[in-house]
Amino acid sequence: MMTTGWFSRIAPALLAGFFLAAPADAAPARYYSLGTASTAGTWYILGAGFSGHVNRQLSDIKLTAEITAGSGENYNLVKRGQIDFAMSHPDFAPADIEKRAISPGAKAPFRQFLWTDAKNDFHWFVRKSSALKKLADMKGKRVGVGPHGSGGTVKNIRAIQKITGYEPGKDYQAIYLAYEDMIRGIQDNTIDLAAFFAAYPIASLVNAAIMTDIRLISLGDDEIAKAVEGDKSAMLLKSILPAGTYKGQEAEVPTIGQVQGILVRAGVPDDDVYRIFKALFTNLAQRNAVHPQAKGWTVEATVDMGVRQAEAGIPFHPGVVRYLKEVGKWRPALEVR
Structure with missing residues (x-):
């Protein structure tokens, strides 16, 4: 539900x-x-x-x-x-x-x-019509990573690097935006991928999914292993966004999260x-x-x-x-x- x-x-x-x-x-x-x-x-x-x-x-x-x-x-x-x-x-x-x-x-x-024991979860999402199916597809794309000064922004960039090997400014264009601005960027096609880091359900993303067709990017087991490996201090763990958390999300979405x-x-x-x-x-x-x-x-x-x-x-x-x-x-x- x-x-x-x-x-x-x-x-x-x-x-x-x-x-x-x-x-x-x-x-x-x-x-x-x-x-x-x-x-x-x-x-x-x-x-x-x-x-x-x-x-x-x-x-x-x-x-x-x-x-x-x-x-x-x-x-x-x-x-x-x-x-x-x-x-x-x-x-x-x-x-x-x-x-x-x-x-x-x-x-x-x-x-x-x-x-x-609830986690802040990584939410990577795109327009439903986007050709991006996995994080590795983001090479050369415009990626909203979060606002300057946020620990979540740093964590988004680090997670992307651990999973894909991509570095901002070299492999993709990192765009520093607040959550509301990332949603607008997805809606008006000025960014290709948005990265949120918060506990589900994120109210602004719930509302965005009602207004705009979006799709969450799932992580495979190998990608989750890359993200979690050797990161004991960060206490990153596999996490699941349950089906139906956001409108149009028909299946659960495997991702990673961090305790808070x-x-x-x-x-x-x-x-x-x-x-x-x-x-x-x-x-x-x-x-x-x-x-x-x-x-x-x-x-x-x-x-x-x-x-x-x-x-x-x-x-x-x-x-x-x-x-x-x-x-x-x-x-x-x-x-x-």
Whole structure:
């Protein structure tokens, strides 16, 4: 079945979360920012939904979803202390530690907050009438790879190179566009292939598929093996876009995806982080209604991924540690040693 109606159903609830005011005699609210991505991607919808949910649970703490260029910018913003919470991917911090760009353990400028077992998936798509049937057919073509400054853009280019061996500027023309502009490029034939990197269903792509005949590019097992091989830090995995995710998609589409999570600035007060985390796990049915992928953001996924990040030298925020201990989920392996 297609999932086309969920956004219209939950949009009013997302907006309502931003306008809940504290009582007149209450103490001033403390405001925190959550870096997401463009409004055309899944992260903004998730981030706005999660923020609204927290704001409904807490009267003295307000979380606001910020529009950004995505995972790469979010990581750099939280690393510099310019944003409080950041949706990102698990490979940035270990790579920075390895390059000595940040210090591990207590000296790191950010902490682990929340992880999901849902993945951000690579979506490569063309006009339905296009002669492009596989990624290798893109040689010499105009390819929308994403906006400048986005970690997803870097990942798109790297994935293409690993799968095909093609390099931007040499084997194809890389065009840096936001998601909305890539959709327009496909519609008006100014680009040949578009690359999205987000959790399905991507709202803007759902809408585009209703207006325009598009076709998703599937990856073969050999292509998936090339992409995943030797990339343990990035935690790339085979993924499937289920049939019917987008209009006209009659069969499942094999692709690759990457796990995702939220980092938190180290200086956010412990009690506020504890209360925000706890709020996210209060009234779960309401929280999970914001997007089909919301249900994947669980305590269990947070613990599982947290072990890997702790091994890399990234500790959990003390506020999260408090909650995990409170619900009996803390494990010694989550300690940074």
